[in-house]
Amino acid sequence: MKRGWRLVIGVSVLRAGEGVKRLCVAVKPGSAEALSVAKRIAEASTELGLTCVIDRESAGEVPGLTCLPLEESRADVLVSVGGDGTLIYTIHRARALKAPVLGVSVSESYGYLNEVEGGEVAEALAALAEGRFAVEEVSFVECYARGSRHLAVNEVMVVSEAPHRAVALEVRIEGEVVLRGKMDGVLVATALGSTAYSLSAGGPILHPEVDALVLTPICPVRQFARPLVVPSGHRVEVRVVGGRALVAGDSFEFGRLGVGESVLIHRSSERFALVRLRGEGYYSKLSRYLRLSEGGLPG
Incomplete structure (x- = not known):
């Protein structure tokens, strides 16, 4: 694999990896299984001549291992052990380091976005050490709410402040009204996030090479309101007209809006990076995790 190549695929950029020397492992807090996998990663790293530190915020102090805050780790690659939530939180924390993140799933968590399973860490670390991996750079979705800028990996949502009451929203794309009425809310998802909340709300699944966002109404009063696939460069404005x-985005609260206030959402110029190791095709993985071939989603 040649060093330095970059392949643009829709909202993603794929580039070749280089041999890794230093890792930092973040885990799902409170998960004994995730911590056990992290210890195996540390042991395998030592055997390969790699330096491995454990993220103190998520794992606490682990006897016999070096524990540092992820932000101070100076890692070449961050390893997230847990489910999709752990991976997304690690991606947000990795922004300052600008290091790629390798997602490792554990059996107790849903990890569609992760790259490998907990039992595959030895092979994954060997590939990292030898530079046998690629790095996929993916755009965040960005929003401006009440003068503040926020980023999300999966989606930005505007929902009713009161869960028992609908909110009246007006949605404009490039200045044109596309939706107006009462609903539980609306969300704007990335291609990566199209398999998450948006899918549960009835939105379509987007292939990661599709340069688009998904606008998905959540329980609209007017049943003809349907999800809309929007070019990622277009600006989506959601304004509160009642209630x-x-x-919020990626489980983080960004702010609250009253009548007449709005949020502007669009693809960000800022990217995050994911380590890619598998030879498994996109559609095979999608079918395996979402059980499309079995006619339903996992329970």
Whole structure:
């Protein structure tokens, strides 16, 4: 594999990896299984001549291992052990380091976005040490709410502040009204996030090479309101026209809006990086995790 190549695929950029020397492992807090996998990663790293530190915030102090805050780890690659939530939180924390993240699943968590399973860490670390991997750079979705800028991996949502009451919203794309009425809320998802909340709300699944966002109404009063696939460069404005709304993304609250206030959402110029190792095709993985071939989603 040649060093330095970059392949642009829709909202993603794929580039070749280089041999890794230093890792930092973040785990799902409170998970004994995730911590056990992290210890195996540390042991395998030592055998390969790699330096491995454990993220103190997520794992606490682990006897016999070096524990540092992820942000101070100076790692070449961050390893997230847990489910999709752990991976997304690690991606947000990795912004300052600008290091790629390798997602490792554990059996107790849903990890569609992760690259390998817990039992595959030895092979994964060998590939990292030898530079046998690629790095996929993916765009965040960005929003501006009440003068503040926020980023999300999966989606930005504008939902009713009161869970028992609908909120009236007006949605404009490039200045044109596409949706207006009462609903539980609306979300704007990335291609990566199209298999998460948006899918549960009835939105389509986007291939990661599709340069688009998904606008998905959540329980609209008018049943003809349907999800809309939007070019990622277009700007989506969501304005509150009745009631109060909460703006959030990736489980982080961004702010609250009253009548007349709005949030502007679009693809960000800022990217995050994921380590890619598998030879498994996109559609095979999608079918395996979402059980499409079995006619339903996992329970």
